[in-house]
Amino acid sequence: MKPTGRFKGYTMIAFRKDLVSGLIVGVIAIPLGMAFAIASGVKPEYGIYTTIVAGILISLLGGSKFQIGGPTGAFIPVLLAIVLQYGYENLLIAGFLAGILLVLMGIFRLGTLIRFIPKPVTIGFTAGIAIIIFSGQIANFLGLRDIAKHEDFFSNMKEIAIHLPTFNGYSILTACICLVILLLCSRFTPKIPGALIGLIVSSVVATLLFNGEVATIASTFGPIPNTLPHFQWPSLTWEKIEMMLIPACIIAMLGGVESLLSALVADEMTGTRHNSNRELIGQGIANMVTPLFGGIPATGAIARTATNIKNGAVSPMSGIIHGFIVLLVLLLLAPYASLIPLASMAPILMMVAWNMSERKEFVRILKTKTNDSIILLVTFLLTVFTTLTIAVGIGLILSVLWFVKRMSDLxxxxxxxxxxxxxxxxxxxxxxxxxxxxxxxxxxxxxxxxxxxxxxxxxxxxxxxxxxxxxxxxxxxxxxxxxxxxxxxxxxxxxxxxxxxxxxxxxxxxxxxxxxxxxxxxxxxxxxxxxxxxxxxxxxxxxxxxxxxxxxxxxxxxx
Incomplete structure (x- = not known):
């Protein structure tokens, strides 16, 4: 039987290309998955579970040939707020409900509508999320002790200021080693995964020279198990569904926007065209299944998708391979991952925040001094100082009002x-x-x-x-x-x-x-x-x- 669809004409040469790109992206995804999970307020292994399950399903069922799915930085402030307010168990329910909503959005062909969210709104909340991610890693970078996490930006900054005297010089040195390697790799050897090299080198230095002086994954969260968790159906009740419906809507909206933006980036890089509604359905199924294995919400990852393409991927097989690579590493190397210092992961997330900040586009829109500049600033400030829901809602309302005004003038x-x-x-x-x-x-x-x-x-x-x-x-x-x-x-x-x-x-x-x-x-x-x-x-x-x-x-x- 001949292969059809996205695998039509698939050959061993194509498989070798997908194998190389899948291996590289899988290696990159491991530290990112753990870092995103920790920043979201859950254990690092949940990020790995998400990378495996969601990564495979999004590539297998989605509408883009090159999409790499998994935990992303965009979700960090949303998931952290849900964990702090409702707890990890209810986060799984919210993720499951968000998956259902994404499937329904795809079935009712709403994929193209999500792409019409105005650019000042998307740039505004993306830049706001970048600020939240960056500031959230200051404590780990400095090695501060007894830091309590809060939902709002001001409280978190106040917490850091109060505990500044507890800084740890060994943590700062460990973080700086990782940061220097990240910067050097991005400048001189962009094809080498700087995040992984920085993580390994700084972890080895900290283990050999500062053993017991720097907080690690194992000392903070316990050792990472080297197996996937057992399948477990969430304890759904009508009360929990009502309670988690709004968080689920936020996750679905953000996940839909992020995945379709990532798919558009892939289209621009390859000259292909993705299926928006199929992508939403694939994302939805992945987010329904992932919580059943303890994973957190996932979406398309722009940086990993771009890396996948740059390393020669030709089909969704590379994304599937990337998920199995992460699974293999989990089974074989989990005890070593438990020794990673939290200070080593802080620079990685700070670089993620810097790269996702859209700073050039942010400045360009500001310089236009138009209504779009106001929408951008309002969305950005509300994202940082209130919630993503309020920020996007107000940003969209302002966009609609100014659109109506422009149409009225015309x-x-x-x-x-x-x-x-x-x-x-x-x-x-x-x-x-x-x-x-x-x-x-x-x-x-x-x-x-x-x-x-x-x-x-x-x-x-x-x-x-x-x-x-x-x-x-x-x-x-x-x-x-x-x-x-x-x-x-x-x-x-x-x-x-x-x-x-x-x-x-x-x-x-x-x-x-x-x-x-x-x-x-x-x-x-x-x-x-x-x-x-x-x-x-x-x-x-x-x-x-x-x-x-x-x-x-x-x-x-x-x-």
Whole structure:
């Protein structure tokens, strides 16, 4: 049987390429998985479990050929807040519910909608998350003792300031060794996984020279088991579902955005095209299964996906291999991973925060000094000082309000146009030839979408300029690309006003979507189909040759 789909034409040469890229990404994913788990307030092994289970399922079931899934930095502040407020067990329930929501989003084809979140909002909350991640590693970098974690930024900064006298010189030296290696590798040997080299070298130095002086994974969280946890179904109750539904929505929203952004990056790097809805379904299934093995929520990891592509990956097999590599390391090397100092992991997460901060794009948007700059700053500050939910919600509301304002400014209405394009020549000729007969006629051209943000001003503009003696109102609507039900309602009121004054309304050049809305709302039937024309000249000829007949009045009189 021949392979189909994303594995169609798959060969041993392609497998060798996927094996190399999967091995490299798997090695990189190990320290990151543990670091993200610790920063999220859970044990490091849960990050490894997530990398294995979610990494394999996202590659196997997702909509991108090159996506690498697992725990990511974007989730850290969200998951930490959930753990602090609800506990680890309820985090698993939230992750499971988020998986269900992601599957539903994919089934109902909402993948393309998530991509329409404005860039100032995504850059704002990404930069805010980077600040939270970076600041959250200061305590481990300095080796501070007795640090309590809090949900808000101010409390965490106050905690660090209070405990600064407890700094550990050995921890600082260990962290600096790892940081120097990270910087050197990124500058001179970018293909070598600096995070892994830095982690190993600094851990060896700390073990040999500062043994017992620096906090390690084992001394803080206990030794890492070298097996996967047993399958365990979460204890779901209706009360827990209600309690964790909002956190689950946040995880699903952030996971969906992050995974699709990562898939878009992969598309740009490879010239391919991912399936957004399939990606959401794959992410959803992975997040439903991962909590059953003790794993935390996962999504597409942009940096690891890019690394996967740069190292020659050709299919989802590389992501599957990366998951099995991590599993193999867990089974064979877990006791050694337990010796890693927390100070060695701090610089890794700080570099992750620095790389994900989108600092260049942040500054570029700020320099535009537009409404987008305000949206960016508001989203950023709210992410740092409140919660991601509030930040994204306010950012989206501001974006919608300013979008409506811009559309309203672009929307125009004017009487018979003075500029005579080719298609208007016949209209003008008719107007000039029959000026006496048409003195009772007003012609208005509407340009722009007619929706809830623009309909009322347009209605008021036309009513305010109508001549009282006019018996016919002709609306040219060839440049109206879209009408919603609110726009149709205001158009209904305008027509009703004209009819009550003894006039009649004609429509010309109306497009397919507006015509469909008028038909569905019943407005087309009330206007009269014989009062709707394909061209303005036809409407004028109708007005000249036939007396105005008020077809709308009979229907509106019943209201």
């Amino acid at each position: 929307n125009t209405v004017y009487e018979m146009p003075s500029n005579h394009s080719a298609k208007q020549v016949k209209v003008k000729a008719l107007m000039d030839a029959d000026s006496r007969e048409l003195h009772h006629m007003n012609i208005y051209t509407i340009e722009g979408p007619l929706f809830f943000g623009t309909a009322l001003p347009l209605e008021e503009s036309i009513l305010g300029n109508l001549h009282h003696k006019s018996k016919i109102l002709l609306l040219q609507m060839g440049k109206v690309p879209y009408i919603d039900t609110t726009g149709a309602a205001h158009l209904d009121r305008l027509i009703g006003h004209v009819v009550k004054s003894g006039g009649v309304v004609l429509l010309s050049e109306i497009g397919q979507q507006p015509l469909s809305i008028l038909e569905r709302t019943g407005l087309l039937q009330r206007v009269g189909r014989d009062h709707v024309f394909g061209h303005t000249s036809e409407a004028i000829e109708f007005a000249i040759k036939r007396p105005a007949r008020i077809r709308y009045a009979e229907s509106t009189a019943m209201k």
